[in-house]
Amino acid sequence: MDEQKGGTPGMDESAQDAGLGAELPGGRARPKTGKSEQTRALILETAMRLFQERGYEKTTMRAIAAEAGISVGNAYYYFASKEFLIQGFYDGMTVEHAVDAARRMQGHTEFADRLHVALSSWLDTAAPYHEFAAQFFRTAADPNSSLSPFANESHRARATAVGLFRDVLTGSDVAPKLDKELAELLPDLLWLHLMIIVLYWVFDHTPDQERTREFVRRSTPMVAKVVVLSRYRVFRPLVRDVKGLIQDFILPTIGRTAT
Amino acid sequence: MDEQKGGTPGMDESAQDAGLGAELPGGRARPKTGKSEQTRALILETAMRLFQERGYEKTTMRAIAAEAGISVGNAYYYFASKEFLIQGFYDGMTVEHAVDAARRMQGHTEFADRLHVALSSWLDTAAPYHEFAAQFFRTAADPNSSLSPFANESHRARATAVGLFRDVLTGSDVAPKLDKELAELLPDLLWLHLMIIVLYWVFDHTPDQERTREFVRRSTPMVAKVVVLSRYRVFRPLVRDVKGLIQDFILPTIGRTAT
DNA sequence: AGCAGGTTTTGAACGCGTTCGAAACCTGCG
């Protein structure tokens, strides 16, 4: 609400550095990479460990601080709130997913296959966190929270995920046959599709989320079918309408990078 | 988590009485309708008023109690948590919506019209609560919360809303032309459609939620078109697949009353 | 060494949701 004090970190981790390793190229001018980053990482790791051990609610900020051997205030110096800890986690998981999916898609060229692999990969990556991830997606529906995968303009995780789905498409056999504009929309749509699956997943209490896996197995071919069918003449008007709707109403609300 | 103490109310308001007026038919044997119900109502009204005045977060339980002239402990005797206050509110709003929509649909027979009226009616009914309603739908995505419109088996509000959409369909011109099974599915699907619109609405910050209204205006005809198209032979296989998917995976997770 | 500027760390304190044991209030029964 109020203005930030000085140059507190923890708020603006979006623009800072794009890559993963935080090596400043030329200089040891400011010893930026030193203690500060270390503490930050320590807090995040400790928090994640405790979240997995006891769940989100049960893990208190005091416990995190104690376990990490620092003070509560210090944790708040790096993370504006408890929720921001999850943000850090989620960013990491998304990258993990993108890497794993890319690896597993190698060799597959059929669209349905690639899509299925990408989604399964997400389920596998997220599985260890199933219980406490629910907590994350709870706040996803909050427009005031900067955690929302929708609202926040520069959500790094979303960009990564959409990029992955672009890859799913471009590496597949249907790519060249599709209407160009539609091809541009699809990655975002597939990401939305993933969001729906995630919603389903969150509510899924079967062991190993078997139900969601079955859901993916059965829904993926249909999605593929729809994509393929969309090329036929009969559907043109409908496809055009839907495309317009999405372009005008959905995409603008989730921050796009370019047109 | 733990077991409830004695016969605390506030938890089981689902089964108790189906109707609205809580008149016990024959008897003043137990003076059930007396002080207790009054206090409960007083708390709810006070809470709603304050929520609208200052928003959900800013309204403290202490403030509600003070304003209602009771103690905090007493408020918790009737409502298991702050969230449960919203539940009470939401149930009421849903009924209000159903009544308003039914009234406004009179005379309209075209499916698209009726659907549009029903959705617009929701937007009008919910408009006064736009800001703090967001808080409600935030917790809707929480599988552990009994507020969730999805998970909770016997959510009164959902039953009401689905009933309304059944009405939208049966009172329309397309009703007799539809495949019977599909006709049984549709009310639930339309309800899901509303949930998506609500999600959109929650994020909509334009004045009077004009953007969502426009979204509804443009998306409704498409939905109608899809419904009508679903009768054509070409789509049969796809429709059948989708129907199976929904029947097997979606509906079971949201508590249906009957098959 | 000593000082000025910033960054990092601390821990006590605040506000709020929630709990709980005890009081107050019924109401019917002996």
Place this chain on the structure above:
DNA sequence: CGCAGGTTTCGAACGCGTTCAAAACCTGCT
């Protein structure tokens, strides 16, 4: 009336997220 059993009300106390003013810790500069 007096008492037992239940319901309703109370408010102090607990735990947790979060804030904040002050301390500690860096540097680099003179």
